[in-house]
Amino acid sequence: xxxxxxxxxxxxxxxxxxxxxxxxxxxxxxxxxxxxxxxxxxxxxxxxxxxxxxxxxxxxxxxxxxxxxxxxxxxxxxxxxxxxxxxxxxxxxxxxxxxxxxxxxxxxxxxxxxxxxxxxxxxxxxxxxxxxxxxxxxxxxxxxxxxxxxxxxxxxxxxxxxxxxxxxxxxxxxxxxxxxxxxxxxxxxxxxxxxxxxxxxxxxxxxxxxxxxxxxxxxxxxxxxxxxxxxxxxxxxxxxxxxxxxxxxxxxxxxxxxxxxxxxxxxxxxxxxxxxxxxxxxxxxxxxxxxxxxxxxxxxxxxxxxxxxxxxxxxxxxxxxxxxxxxxxxxxxxxxxxxxxxxxxxxxxxxxxxxxxxxxxxxxxxxxxxxxxxxxxxxxxxxxxxxxxxxxxxxxxxxxxxxxxxxxxxxx
Amino acid sequence: xxxxxxxxxxxxxxxxxxxxxxxxxxxxxxxxxxxxxxxxxxxxxxxxxxxxxxxxxxxxxxxxxxxxxxxxxxxxxxxxxxxxxxxxxxxxxxxxxxxxxxxxxxxxxxxxxxxxxxxxxxxxxxxxxxxxxxxxxxxxxxxxxxxxxxxxxxxxxxxxxxxxxxxxxxxxxxxxxxxxxxxxxxxxxxxxxxxxxxxxxxxxxxxxxxxxxxxxxxxxxxxxxxxxxxxxxxxxxxxxxxxxxxxxxxxxxxxxxxxxxxxxxxxxxxxxxxxxxxxxxxxxxxxxxxxxxxxxxxxxxxxxxxxxxxxxxxxxxxxxxxxxxxxxxxxxxxxxxxxxxxxxxxxxxxxxxxxxxxxxxxxxxxxxxxxxxxxxxxxxxxxxxxxxxxxxxxxxxxxxxxxxxxxxxxxx
Numbered sequence: 001x002x003x004x005x006x007x008x009x010x011x012x013x014x015x016x017x018x019x020x021x022x023x024x025x026x027x028x029x030x031x032x033x034x035x036x037x038x039x040x041x042x043x044x045x046x047x048x049x050x051x052x053x054x055x056x057x058x059x060x061x062x063x064x065x066x067x068x069x070x071x072x073x074x075x076x077x078x079x080x081x082x083x084x085x086x087x088x089x090x091x092x093x094x095x096x097x098x099x100x101x102x103x104x105x106x107x108x109x110x111x112x113x114x115x116x117x118x119x120x121x122x123x124x125x126x127x128x129x130x131x132x133x134x135x136x137x138x139x140x141x142x143x144x145x146x147x148x149x150x151x152x153x154x155x156x157x158x159x160x161x162x163x164x165x166x167x168x169x170x171x172x173x174x175x176x177x178x179x180x181x182x183x184x185x186x187x188x189x190x191x192x193x194x195x196x197x198x199x200x201x202x203x204x205x206x207x208x209x210x211x212x213x214x215x216x217x218x219x220x221x222x223x224x225x226x227x228x229x230x231x232x233x234x235x236x237x238x239x240x241x242x243x244x245x246x247x248x249x250x251x252x253x254x255x256x257x258x259x260x261x262x263x264x265x266x267x268x269x270x271x272x273x274x275x276x277x278x279x280x281x282x283x284x285x286x287x288x289x290x291x292x293x294x295x296x297x298x299x300x301x302x303x304x305x306x307x308x309x310x311x312x313x314x315x316x317x318x319x320x321x322x323x324x325x326x327x328x329x330x331x332x333x334x335x336x337x338x339x340x341x342x343x344x345x346x347x348x349x350x351x352x353x354x355x356x357x358x359x360x361x362x363x364x365x366x367x368x369x370x371x372x373x374x375x376x377x378x379x380x381x382x383x384x385x386x387x388x389x390x391x392x393x394x395x396x397x398x399x400x401x402x403x404x405x406x407x408x409x410x411x412x
Numbered sequence: 413x414x415x416x417x418x419x420x421x422x423x424x425x426x427x428x429x430x431x432x433x434x435x436x437x438x439x440x441x442x443x444x445x446x447x448x449x450x451x452x453x454x455x456x457x458x459x460x461x462x463x464x465x466x467x468x469x470x471x472x473x474x475x476x477x478x479x480x481x482x483x484x485x486x487x488x489x490x491x492x493x494x495x496x497x498x499x500x501x502x503x504x505x506x507x508x509x510x511x512x513x514x515x516x517x518x519x520x521x522x523x524x525x526x527x528x529x530x531x532x533x534x535x536x537x538x539x540x541x542x543x544x545x546x547x548x549x550x551x552x553x554x555x556x557x558x559x560x561x562x563x564x565x566x567x568x569x570x571x572x573x574x575x576x577x578x579x580x581x582x583x584x585x586x587x588x589x590x591x592x593x594x595x596x597x598x599x600x601x602x603x604x605x606x607x608x609x610x611x612x613x614x615x616x617x618x619x620x621x622x623x624x625x626x627x628x629x630x631x632x633x634x635x636x637x638x639x640x641x642x643x644x645x646x647x648x649x650x651x652x653x654x655x656x657x658x659x660x661x662x663x664x665x666x667x668x669x670x671x672x673x674x675x676x677x678x679x680x681x682x683x684x685x686x687x688x689x690x691x692x693x694x695x696x697x698x699x700x701x702x703x704x705x706x707x708x709x710x711x712x713x714x715x716x717x718x719x720x721x722x723x724x725x726x727x728x729x730x731x732x733x734x735x736x737x738x739x740x741x742x743x744x745x746x747x748x749x750x751x752x753x754x755x756x757x758x759x760x761x762x763x764x765x766x767x768x769x770x771x772x773x774x775x776x777x778x779x780x781x782x783x784x785x786x787x788x789x790x791x792x793x794x795x796x797x798x799x800x801x802x803x804x805x806x807x808x809x810x811x812x813x814x815x816x817x818x819x820x821x822x823x824x
């Protein structure tokens with residue numbers, strides 16, 4: 001019998017009525033003949049409440065204790081859903097992360113899964129034909145025996161990791177949207193729901209602010225080749241919509257050049273003017289930032305009017321902007337730049353598509369289209385399946401709409 | 413270094429401010445040189461909320477799932493108190509029942525502790541000089557790996573069991589009263605706080621409706637000879653009051669004949685009139701009740717006017733009254749009684765004291781005093797250290813006050 005993982009987020013289990021609705025989704029798949037593992041988040045609002053208590057208890061709190069407190073939210077939901085399923089005549093039991101176990105590292109508060117033992121789950125499927133209701137977001141750091149949580153959105157990662165461990169046919173992520181769109185529908189009403197999207201593309205979209213799935217879950221799905229659906233938990237359980245399938249490119253027949261347009265306002269720009277153009281200067285700038293755990297994203301270097309000096313522009317997460325400036329001011333004497341300029345009113349707009357690999361000039365077309373609209377490009381980065389431009393935040397909507405039309409995404 | 417267990421109930425940890433107050437009590441004992449294990453309940457109201465959700469999910473819910481849901485309340489408090497203690501500069505960590513482990517049987521919802529492994533706790537005391545903050549009320553049924561809870565008031569039992577396991581010097585139960593009283597102060601304003609009470613006496617008081625401690629915790633304290641204080645968590649942490657010490661009789665120098673007067677309204681009376689007076693009739697009545705898990709307490713048998721028949725009166729818990737009647741009606745033909753009479757407007761009033769063992773006529777004095785007040789005694793039971801009378805509920809206050817005065821408990 002095939003196995004299936006179904007994951008339901010906080011809004012889908014916010015009340016007992018919604019939990020009953022979740023149970024009807026599960027029943028449909030059980031009736032269809034699947035062994036089902038359901039992964040649940042905490043009731044919506046519950047995690048925030050628990051996090052708030054930890055912060056009130058101490059601004060600088062031990063993250064191991066934070067994890068003990070916060071993991072309780074998923075524990076509650078898993079037990080309640082098991083009760084509701086049993087009440088519908090479906091054999092079910094709850095599993096906490098430590099009971100399976102889901103093993104994590106010790107980065108408490110944002111731990112990574114290092115392994116999932118699927119033995120006990122599989123045994124219960126086969127021997128007892130029982131639905132496994134699994135508390136998402138949590139696991140155990142076995143060397144210390146402490147609870148660990150996976151960070152925001154971690155239940156997605158739990159679901160995919162479990163799907164890989166029990167060799168599930170697929171992993172269905174039920175959420176409050178009905179799939180992945182070509183871009184943010186609030187900006188482009190013509191945005192289309194994608195039927196399929198490649199793992200690599202989804203990874204870029206997830207990390208670009210299309211916050212449908214936690215990045216880590218997409219990485220895991222890609223590595224373990226777990227076909228993953230994003231679909232709506234608010235569909236009628238008896239006639240659900242298909243959602244969006246995240247899968248290998250080889251499973252996508254009609255490949256578009258560009259699959260989606262993403263944007264991220266969580267970027268800040270820093271420019272160092274007239275940096276001495278000598279070997280090692282890049283290291284002198286970026287090693288101290290890396291040491292401070294600041295992620296530098298786009299980097300461009302332009303020769304300035306003086307040929308012995310250069311201008312270096314790069315972006316950091318907005319939250320790290322002030323910290324980055326302080327660090328750079330501290331090493332001013334070593335680097336010897338003329339001035340430091342910064343801007344937080346910028347946005348990174350990206351176009352993503354595995355089809356870019358086999359098509360030349362895809363990005364060039366975009367630069368021209370944006371220029372035609374009078375949008376000034378501050379920085380550009382490109383990868384095999386993505387290019388991004390950094391522009392003034394005021395042009396966000398215009399740029400997204402322009403690219404969405406340019407690559408033919410407006411039509412179904 | 414001596415070890416100490418401190419237990420705080422739900423009202424004592426109801427808010428972060430109260431948790432901070434608990435931490436100050438802990439700090440006092442740490443500063444006094446103790447290794448401390450603190451046992452905490454869920455924030456007050458939290459367990460009721462969780463139980464309510466289980467009931468809403470299904471009236472007949474799997475108690476294993478109930479336990480998974482309900483145990484989360486203590487998990488939260490243990491983490492929060494650990495954070496607050498650390499914030500005060502005291503090394504501390506939370507322990508869930510399964511992490512210690514506290515082993516229980518599989519009577520989910522009202523499990524019994526079958527063993528506590530004190531090794532890890534002791535190791536952390538010695539090696540890390542760390543306060544152990546322990547989630548009360550919960551443990552693990554190891555053969556299945558499922559969480560189990562101990563029933564209402566179970567955190568008291570957790571505390572005493574842990575005190576026994578780590579060989580604690582004493583176990584302090586902090587609660588919302590400042591000790592054990594000679595009787596209910598709401599009925600007798602002159603009721604006195606007892607300085608000491610013997611385990612055996614406390615056991616009778618706990619099971620008689622003086623709901624200061626869970627019965628099971630007193631049993632454990634008695635078996636393991638754990639000196640246990642009942643004291644107030646609302647005292648100033650810097651100048652706490654002594655509370656009441658529950659200890660072996662040998663540690664109580666000036667033994668009173670009667671230590672306290674307890675009462676319980678959770679009793680219902682059943683009388684079977686004119687039961688055939690032949691061997692085996694008692695078994696015919698009480699075995700079916702025992703099979704239905706109904707606890708029969710007081711039993712009296714009186715020869716009726718017909719010498720071939722007898723009247724049998726006994727009490728059952730009020731909650732089981734209807735069920736008991738149904739069972740007895742079902743076996744009417746076997747027993748052949750003339751009529752079944754019942755009353756729920758009764759109360760059991762008890763006088764407790766280990767001094768009764770060495771004094772004759774203690775109960776007889778009470779019967780006379782009650783008769784003088786015109787109180788009719790429906791039934792009597794006696795044990796070595798207790799006697800109880802069943803009377804009309806309307807006379808509760810009068811009877812309690814009469815006995816309280818009679819045995820000299822009104823004076824300090």
